[in-house]
Amino acid sequence: NAGVTQTPKFQVLKTGQSMTLQCAQDMNHEYMSWYRQDPGMGLRLIHYSVGAGITDQGEVPNGYNVSRSTTEDFPLRLLSAAPSQTSVYFCASSPGLAGNTGELFFGEGSRLTVL
Amino acid sequence: SQQGEEDPQALSIQEGENATMNCSYKTSINNLQWYRQNSGRGLVHLILIRSNEREKHSGRLRVTLDTSKKSSSLLITASRAADTASYFCATDAWRDSSYKLIFGSGTRLLVRP
Numbered sequence: 001n002a003g004v005t006q007t008p009k010f011q012v013l014k015t016g017q018s019m020t021l022q023c024a025q026d027m028n029h030e031y032m033s034w035y036r037q038d039p040g041m042g043l044r045l046i047h048y049s050v051g052a053g054i055t056d057q058g059e060v061p062n063g064y065n066v067s068r069s070t071t072e073d074f075p076l077r078l079l080s081a082a083p084s085q086t087s088v089y090f091c092a093s094s095p096g097l098a099g100n101t102g103e104l105f106f107g108e109g110s111r112l113t114v115l
Numbered sequence: 116s117q118q119g120e121e122d123p124q125a126l127s128i129q130e131g132e133n134a135t136m137n138c139s140y141k142t143s144i145n146n147l148q149w150y151r152q153n154s155g156r157g158l159v160h161l162i163l164i165r166s167n168e169r170e171k172h173s174g175r176l177r178v179t180l181d182t183s184k185k186s187s188s189l190l191i192t193a194s195r196a197a198d199t200a201s202y203f204c205a206t207d208a209w210r211d212s213s214y215k216l217i218f219g220s221g222t223r224l225l226v227r228p
Binding site: 004033035040041042043044045048058059090092103104105106107108109 | 148150155156157158159160163203205215216217218219220221
């Protein structure tokens with residue numbers, strides 16, 4: 001099993017450009033989420049999904065869109081990139097609702113730089 | 116704002132010593148988890164402790180939870196250079212009518228050979 005796969009690993013954007021960070025998991029997990037990690041800030045929850053067709057906002061959702069058309073995929077879209085979105089992005093999944101059923105499985109991260 | 120806050124922010128110890136990291140949180144929880152992150156990698160789950168548990172062990176890891184003080188500690192015994200990493204606590208919480216897992220800012224552990 002590949003687990004949680006994120007692409008791309010590295011990306012440089014110009015301000016105003018849009019892009020999609022891809023996340024796929026092959027563990028048939030219901031719960032998927034996106035976090036961003038900034039120095040000294042830990043991880044902050046952007047959006048999450050408890051199943052196909054269901055998404056909800058986390059702590060810092062502004063500037064990001066998500067959709068969940070399949071159980072396996074949970075892409076994160078940056079609509080108009082800003083320098084403040086320079087960060088490392090992590091996708092994570094869980095068999096059920098995080099916290100209730102146990103651990104999150106993380107991808108290796110996508111490092112995004114917005115110039 | 117973050118639910119969990121780790122203390123200390125950074126810790127440097129000699130190989131073989133014990134390492135203790137603390138986590139404080141603000142609101143009531145169902146459970147608390149600890150994760151480890153090696154430099155440049157994703158987070159890896161270490162241990163989960165439920166709100167009705169006071170102590171849990173896994174190998175060289177010992178986690179305690181004091182819900183009256185809203186705090187948890189992670190003890191790594193007989194540390195090794197390979198334990199060098201950042202350690203995060205994560206708490207579940209109901210926020211804005213939805214259920215979320217919120218991470219603290221982490222403790223950076225350096226184990227010197």
